Amino acid sequence: MRGNKAACAWVTRRGEIVAALNLTPVDEGYWLTGLLVAEACRGQGLAHELIQQAVASVSGPVWLFCDPGLAGFYQRSGFVEHYGLPQVLNERLVRYQRTKALIAMARL
Numbered sequence: 001m002r003g004n005k006a007a008c009a010w011v012t013r014r015g016e017i018v019a020a021l022n023l024t025p026v027d028e029g030y031w032l033t034g035l036l037v038a039e040a041c042r043g044q045g046l047a048h049e050l051i052q053q054a055v056a057s058v059s060g061p062v063w064l065f066c067d068p069g070l071a072g073f074y075q076r077s078g079f080v081e082h083y084g085l086p087q088v089l090n091e092r093l094v095r096y097q098r099t100k101a102l103i104a105m106a107r108l
Contacts, residue, residue, distance in 0.1 A: 008054075010050055018040075019035075019036065019047060020034065021036070021051065023057075026089055027086035028086075029086070052077065063082070063085055064105050065102045065103070068103050071105065077107070082105055082106035085106075
């Protein structure tokens, strides 16, 4: 996971780091990126817990981009498909969509 200096990294530890995500301030909200869970720890609800804690710590909308196949996963964490993005994220999404299928989601 590559973080930017404005991002806040969230991690879950079980001795070592087993899950992580980044929240980066964008306009009047945050961009969630880099959600990773160690393969041996998947299916235990760690990602959902980490998302809930990170999102609860900030005020304002949280946006993310994901593969359409992951939409249901993020919906269970309170996200909905949403394209009312800040300009900087909209430009990035358009650029990313040139090479991969992505949808925009938000938790408002």
